[in-house]
Amino acid sequence: MNMKVAVIGPHDLVDAVLHIGSFFSELSMLPAPYRHERETLEIIENIRDQADILLFTGPIPYQIALAASPGKPMIHVFYSGTALYKVLFDCYRQHVLSFDERLPISVDVLQRNEVEEPLREIGLPIDDIFIKTYASGMGHEEFVAFHYDLWRAGKVTVTVTCVTSVYHRLVELGVPAFRVIPTQSAIRDALNCALLEGKSLRYSSTQIAVGIMNIDNFEQVAKEAASEYDIQRKKIILQQILIDFGEETQSLIKWSDSDEVSFITTRGIIEQVTRKFQDAPLLLEVMERLQWNASIGIGMGRTANEAEGKAREALLKAKTGGGGNCFLIMQDGMVYGPMGSELKLEYSARSENPELISLAKKVGLSVGTINKLISLCRRLGTSRITAAQLAEGFGITLRSARRIMAALEKYEIASIVGEEQPAGRGRPRQIYSLNLEGVDYE
Known part of the structure; x- marks a missing residue:
């Protein structure tokens, strides 16, 4: 089956791409011309579900789309x-x-x-x-x-x-x-990139994805329920939510006797329903409709066992700090989460950087924690951070966050550079400046 490439840009440039694209037998071209760049997002909205890849005829519509995160692989023709x-x-x-x-x-x-x-x-x-x-x-x-x-x-x-x-x-x-009109060779290069992206997409989309959902503190929830009938009604609603989710994602739903449900599908489908690991629609629906706190861990792997192992790791991260989160761990150890949160982080739980490994050992923290800290600072756009921001970003207690900052300060990785007064009453918060060489926080 051919990869469907939506070509977005002015009419004449779209036609030029379609002409050269006709020589690429593995690509099916979908024309999506506009009269002005400001129509870009509307065009994407209309064609996104029909396309596997979005190809833009220039950098400006590409950047407009990038800011909106359309959840599809995107390429643009380079002007040289x-x-x-x-x-x-x-x-x-x-x-x-x-x-x-x-x-x-x-x-x-x-x-x-x-x-x-x-x-x-x-x-x-x-x-x-x-x-x-x-x-x-x-x-x-x-x-x-x-x-x-x-x-x-x-x-x-x-x-x-x-x-x-x-x-x-x-x-x-x-x-x-x-x-300036892009050269034929530039258009050809963009189409070759689309071809490679398509092959990569096919490979990655066949990876197995396992998700595990757990109702946080279910025993306590059951005790506080108005009646056993109330619990049973909510379980029926939960079953309906999961059946609908399973049908939508072509997932195999696995029910257990405990307060846990798992599902098996493919990476490609998870990537699609979460908008490239940005959102957590299943978690949001469960928490909104049932008013129960839940946590979801999703793992990717070449086998079901490998994916389930990653999902268990992700679930532990999701339950840290009280739960109510969704985390995803890729086959290569890349972590995404909390998905659906404004402070969603992307970081690797692994590293082959000897300096980073040495630093983690010296401070007594894991490589994943150091990478997570770097990701949080990049998300905040600054190397200056308080323990409260760390606690919120990591989803941990303030006490644990202070312990991390104290360890970093002890080994001169962090230094106190000021204070801020929180809203209302309370003691001033210390502002730390992180000193991790070679890291760009902007």
Whole structure:
């Protein structure tokens, strides 16, 4: 069965990708053109369920989609300086530019070296070129203003854009504008990436996934119930939720006599229903409808036994700090959780980094805890953290968090740099600065 690739971008670029894609027998192309980049998310919403992979004709719609986490593998066509050759040829052919000592043009999206290197190779001057490289969050208006202001100031005679909507707006404003079109080789490279992504997707999606759900403190819940009938009614609702979940995910549901239920399915299905391990819809439904606290651990593996072992590890993490969480552990030891939480972390329980292993032994913490700490700091966007933030992020008690920070401080991995006063009454919280060399927290 062919991989279905949704091609998202302006009409003419989508057509160009479809033409080259027709030579890829293992890919089925689904056209999804737009008139403006701002339609990207609407387009994705309409085609997401039909596609295995999303391919964007440029970096801007790709970045827009990335921020929305559509839960599908995504690829975009790269724009390189080589694509400038045709634009420059068109400029000279139309007598907009001439071969003299100046090349007064403005270029957007491309990296500086991608513009300058190919021009140097053919002996063209680069001193009068203005470049605005694309960065996440930049929009149509910013690029239009960049080109228009330079042209109005007389600093450029030609504007060169990689963004279709920017090109059309500049033309409306009467600005001499040329549009960079991705080369056929760049489109071919993107399609080859889609092909490889598809093969990887097929392999990974066949991995076995085992999930284990446990009702937290079930004996206590049963004691506090209004009656035994109330418990039985809720068990029937739980069965219905799990039957619906099993039907939706084609899972094998395994009931036990204890307060535990397990299910077996494939990684591909779990990846789909959790939006690439972001959400925990089953846990949310159980807790909302039953008003019971529950924990779920999900494990991946090549065999059912391997996946169940990972699921047991994940369940232990989910129950830490009182439960009510969902964690997932991959075959390679990568941990995701708590899924569905704003403070969801991604970290590896393993490491082959000798410095990290040495640090963990020195401090008396596991490698997984150190990696988890790094992930939390990255999530917070800072290396400065309080024990309260650590407790919330790890789902542990404040006492345990303080113990971890004390161990890090003892070995000069953390140092106290200030205090903050919590809302209401209470003693000030110490702010620690972490010193883990080579780690980027931003």
